[in-house]
Amino acid sequence: MTDYAFYLLLGSGAGAVIAMLGMGLVLTYRGSGVVNFAYGAIATWVAYVFYGLRADGDYVLPFPGLPERIDGGDEMAFVPAIAISLATAAALGLLVYAFVFRPLRLAPALAKVVASVGVLVAVLAMVQLRFESTILSPAKILPSEPVTIARDLTVPRDGFWLAGIAITLAIALWAVYRFTRFGLATRAAAEDERGAITLGLSPDALAALNWTAAAVVAGAVGILASPLTQLSPLLFTALYLVPALGAALIGRFTSFGVTCAAGLAIGMVQSTFVQLQVDVSWWPEIGAREGLPFLAIVGALVLLGSRLPTRGSIEIARLPRAPIARARAAELGLGYAATVAAFFILPGGWRIALLTSLIAAVLALSLVVLTGFLGQISLAQMAFAGIAGFALARFADDMRIPFPIAPLLAALVATAFGLLVGLPALRVRGINLAIVTLAGGVAIQEFVFKNPDYTGSIAGGGVRIPKPELFGIDLGLTVKGALFRPAFGVMVTTVLLVLVVAVMNLRRATLGRRMLAVRANERAAAAAGIDVARTKLVAFALSAFVAGVGGTLIGYRFGTISDASYGLFASLTVLAFAYIGGIASVGGALIAGAVTSGGIFFFATQEIVGRGSSANLELFIGGVALVAMAVLNPEGIAGALRQSRASRFLEGRPR
Amino acid sequence: MTDHGGALLKVSGLDAGYLGVPVVRGLDLTVGPGEVVALLGPNGAGKTTTLLTISGLLPAIAGSVKVLGEPVNPRRAHRVARRGLAHVLERRGLFYGLTARENLRLGHRGGADLARALDYFPALVPLLDRQAGLLSGGEQQMLALARALAGAPRLLLVDELSLGLAPIIVETLLPLMRTIAHDTGTGVLLVEQHVHQALEISDRAYVLVHGEVAVAAASDELVRRRDMLEVSYLGENAL
Structure with missing residues (x-):
C-alpha cells in the first residue's frame, strides 16, 4: 500500500497544475463566458519567455516582422524575470480579450471555439518560430529535496509546494468572488449582462479584468510547473489542458473549490497508474492516463448532465449560411x-x-x-x-x-x-x-x-x-x-x-x-x-x-x-x-x-x-x-x- | 448639478427599434424632476423598446436621447447608469444567484442611503440573506425597486412593475412611485398595463400606438376623457 501512497503523493504536483489551470479556465468562463482552449498555450508562452530571460537575458517578442528578441545582457535574476514574465502574461491575456473575445462577445459558441483554436495555433506556432530548440529543461524553482512522511515513504517536496499554492489560490479566488464587489459584479454580469449595465457595471471591463487575472495564473503555472517535466510547446495543451477542462467541468465551471479538488484528484490518481500497471495484469500499458480525464469529462457531461452554466448575455445566433452549391456538371468536370x-x-x-x-x-x-x-x-x-x-x-x-x-x-x-x-x-x-x-x-x-x-x-x-x-x-x-x-x-x-x-x-x-x-x-x-x-x-x-x-x-x-x-x-x-x-x-x-x-x-x-x-x-x-x-x-x-x-x-x- | 432646462430626460425625434427597423417613430418625450410620467399603450406599441433605448441598451436609429443633459452612448451604456439613471427591467434584472443583500450592494453607489431605500420596503428586511431567486414575485419586484433606489437615481425608469404580481401587491407598489418622486425629487417614467391605476398616480401620460404617440396629456384629463384612451387603444372604429 505504501507504493500507492507514494504515487498518490508524487502526483500532487501534476494534480496541482491541473487544478490551477482548471481554476483559470473557470475564472475566464465566469468572467466572460469563454471556454479558452488556448489557455494552456498562454502558460506555454510565458514559460518560454521566463526561460529565455533566465537562460540568456533575452526577452522574446511574439510579433513577426519586429525584432525577434530584446537582448537583456546576461541571464536575469529570479525576481525581475518573474515580474517581467507575469507582466507578459497579463498583457497577453488583455490583448487576446481585447482583440479576439471582446469583438466576439455576442457571437455564437462556434465562433468562440474557433477563435480560441486560432489563438492556440498562433501562439504555439510562434513558440516554434522563436525558439530553435523547443524541448527545454528549466531549472527547479520550488524546493525539491525529499521529505520523509512515514517509514518507506519519501517523496520530493515540490509537489506539495505546488499543491499548497493551488489550494491557496482556490481559497483566494473563492474569497474574492464571494466577498468583494468585483467578484459580486462578475457573478452578476455572468447571470444577466443587461441587469449589470443598468446598475452602472461594465461587463466588458469585468471580463477584461478576469481575463488578465486568469492569464497571470496561467503564466505562474507555466513558470512553476515547467521544471516538473521537460518544457515542450504542446506540454500544457496536450498533457494538462484536457484534465483541467475535466476538473473545471466537475466544478461546473463555477466552483473554484470543487475544481481545485477535482484537479488534484485527477493528477494523483493518474500517478498511481504506474503502480497499477505493475500490479494489475490487464491494466493497459498505454493511454490509461489520458483515458481518466476523458472518462471524467464524459461522466460529468453526459451521465451527470452537468454542463456549463449559460450566460445571460444577448447572443446573436448568426450561423454561417449553407447555400446550395450551384456548380454545374461542366464546371466540375472542368x-x-x-x-x-x-x-x-x-x-x-x-x-x-x-x-x-x-x-x-x-x-x-x-x-x-x-x-x-x-x-x-x-x-x-x-x-x-x-x-x-x-x-x-x-x-x-x-x-x-x-x-x-x-x-x-x-x-x-x-x-x-x-x-x-x-x-x-x-x-x-x-x-x-x-x-x-x-x-x-x-x-x-x-x-x-x-x-x-x-x-x-x-x-x-x-x-x-x-x-x-x-x-x-x-x-x-x-x-x-x-x-x-x-x-x-x-x-x-x-x-x-x-x-x-x-x-x-x-x-x-x-x-x-x-x-x-x-x-x-x-x-x-x-x-x-x-x-x-x-x-x-x-x-x-x-x-x-x-x-x-x-x-x-x-x-x-x-x-x-x-x-x-x-x-x-x-x-x-x-x-x-x-x-x-x-x-x-x-x-x-x-x-x-x-x-x-x-x-x-x-x-x-x-x-x-x-x-x-x-x-x-x-x-x-x-x-x-x-x-x-x-x-x-x-x-x-x-x-x-x-x-x-x-x-x-x-x-x-x-x- | 447643472441646469438642463428643467428636464431630467429629453427625448426628441427618436426612432428606436431592432437591426435598423424602427418600432418607435418620431417620439418626443420629457420627464422633469419630481414628476411621474406614465407611458401607456397596447402590446407591441414600443414601450419597452423606448425604455431600452433611453438607457442605452439599444442603440437609437435616429433622433436624440438626453439624460441629465448629456447624450446617451450605447457603447458605454453603464455610464448612463452611473450618471443617475436607474432602470428596472421588464423581467426585473435581478441576479438570482446572489442574495438580496448582495443585489442591493451592487446597486448601492456614491453617498446613497441604503437604509432609506429599504424604508420603502420594510417587508424586505427579514429576507436580506435569502437568494434573490428564492423570493416571491412581489418580493423580487420590491428588491428590484429597492436596488434601483439604492443608487440614489435622479431618473427612474420602471418597466411593467405589475407584471406577474397579484393585484393587491400592485395596489401598494404603484403608489410608492408617487411617494418616491415626491420625497426625493426623482423623475419617474413608468410603463404600465394597469392603465387606470397608472393614471391615478402619474402627472402626465403618453399613449403609444404602433410606435407613435397617439395621445399626450395630463393624467387627470385622461381619467376624465376615457373616450380618448379607448380610441387610442382600440382604434377609431371601436366606438
Missing part, C-alpha cells in the same frame, strides 16, 4: 480536368503541394457535414482519419485486401468510431461537445495511436501502407525510380470529386435539410417531426467516413504512418483552415484545401516571392487569419466571395 492536367504538367514540388491541398479539402469536407450542416463542433477530426489510416494498414498490409475495398473498409471503421462519438452528442452540444471531442481525440491518440500493438513500433517508423493498385495499374505516389507520379494525383482528385458531388447532393437532399433544421433549433426540428437523434448520428457517421477517407489518403501518400501523422494539433489546424475557407459550403472546403499549411496557396506564394516560408510561419498566419475570420467574417472566404458576387449582381453587373 475543375477535375484542370487538376488532373496539373499533376502531369507541374513540377514535383507543386504536385506535392497540390496533393496536400486536395487531402486537406477532403478533411475539410468532413467538417462541412458535421459543423457546417449539423452545427456541431468536433476537435477530433484527425482521430477519425487516424483510425482509418491504421485500419487500412491492417486490412491492406496484413490481410491483403485489395485497393478500393481496403480503404473503404477502413473508412467504415472510422464511421463506427464516429457513431460512438456521436452518442454523447445526443445529450451534449455546442461548447460542451467541443470539450468532449477534444478529450476523446486525445484519448484515442494516446490509447490507440501510441499503442504499438495497433500502430507498429515507433522505432520502425510506424506501420507500412502498401501502394494502391487497381486493374494492374499502380496508383502509388512513388515507384522505383519515379517520384511524384501523376497516377496518384489522379486517384486523389477522383476521390475528392466523388466526395464533393456527394456532399453537394447531401445539401440538396432531405437529409441535408434535416441537418440544417437541427442546426438551427433542435426543439423546433423535433416539433416539425424530424428525428433529431437519428439525424445527428447519421451526420456524425457521414462526417467520420469522409474524414476516414482523408486518413487513408494520408496513409497512401506517406507510405508509412505513425501516431505523429494524426496528432491533436493536426485536428485543430484542420478545423482552423476549414473555418477560414468557409465551414458551411463545399466551395469553402475546396478553398480550405487551397489555403492550408503546405498547400498550393502557400507554395505558390513561396515560388513567387522566391523565399522559403516555414511551416510554422504558415501556421502562425493560419492562426491569426482564423481569429480575424471568426471576428470579421464568420462565413469564411467562400462567404466573402459569395457576398461580393451578390453585391455585383445587385449593382446590375451580373457575372
